[in-house]
Amino acid sequence: MNKQANTVFPINELAKNRWSPRAFLDKAVETDKLISLFEAARWSASGGNEQPWRFIVGQNHDETWQNIFSTLAEGNREWNEHVPVLILAVGYKISSWDGGISGYFQYDTGQAVAHMTIEAMNQGLYVHQMGGFSPEKACELFDIPDTCQPLTVIAAGYIGDALTLTEKLKQRELQERTRKTLSEIVFSGKFGETAPFINNI
Numbered sequence: 001m002n003k004q005a006n007t008v009f010p011i012n013e014l015a016k017n018r019w020s021p022r023a024f025l026d027k028a029v030e031t032d033k034l035i036s037l038f039e040a041a042r043w044s045a046s047g048g049n050e051q052p053w054r055f056i057v058g059q060n061h062d063e064t065w066q067n068i069f070s071t072l073a074e075g076n077r078e079w080n081e082h083v084p085v086l087i088l089a090v091g092y093k094i095s096s097w098d099g100g101i102s103g104y105f106q107y108d109t110g111q112a113v114a115h116m117t118i119e120a121m122n123q124g125l126y127v128h129q130m131g132g133f134s135p136e137k138a139c140e141l142f143d144i145p146d147t148c149q150p151l152t153v154i155a156a157g158y159i160g161d162a163l164t165l166t167e168k169l170k171q172r173e174l175q176e177r178t179r180k181t182l183s184e185i186v187f188s189g190k191f192g193e194t195a196p197f198i199n200n201i
């Protein structure tokens with residue numbers, strides 16, 4: 001299925017073709033491709049180069065996969081049963097700068113996952129991030145220390161056929177992708193004032 005972004009201006013092909021599917025093939029992901037996802041995340045930028053991202057990876061219904069799966073909200077479990085790779089993204093909270101809580105660990109970890117998402121496209125894979133999971137349960141199951149915070153679960157694999165989904169999920173899968181306009185998000189002068197170069201086009 002093609003849910004290419006209907007861009008008003010040209011962007012790179014990987015970003016244009018990226019979207020978050022719910023139908024994945026029940027097919028293992030090759031190790032070298034999987035490693036590239038983490039390599040891309042590793043080379044992401046971060047505040048003070050603190051690299052606060054950590055990842056716990058489960059594959060093909062192994063014990064780690066089952067534990068990550070068990071943390072998912074019901075609505076997410078519904079479509080993750082056949083996803084070959086589940087990744088728990090964890091942020092390390094403490095700043096080495098002053099030992100306090102970093103102001104950037106969530107931002108940085110999200111950015112690393114964004115890099116992973118684009119690399120997935122480069123490897124012929126798709127990812128779907130999820131906030132619908134229990135961080136408390138994840139901490140318990142994986143002995144995650146207080147210095148860290150589970151942030152998202154990421155489904156990864158080859159894209160599957162939307163027709164294999166339940167009726168309700170199929171509707172969501174086929175839904176049109178929408179975005180705010182550039183004039184709503186790009187400002188200059190004061191916050192909320194659309195940048196003239198956006199307005200003039």
Ligand SMILES: Cc1cc2nc3c(=O)[nH]c(=O)nc-3n(C[C@H](O)[C@H](O)[C@H](O)COP(=O)(O)O)c2cc1C
Pocket residue numbers: 018019020021076128129130131132133152177
């Ligand atoms: C932080 C975050 C949390 C999300 N949580 C969920 C979730 O729990 N379940 C789900 O089905 N999708 C989830 N999504 C996917 C979004 O719904 C999706 O990215 C958004 O609708 C835009 O669609 P697109 O990624 O296909 O462009 C999440 C995405 C992000 C970035």
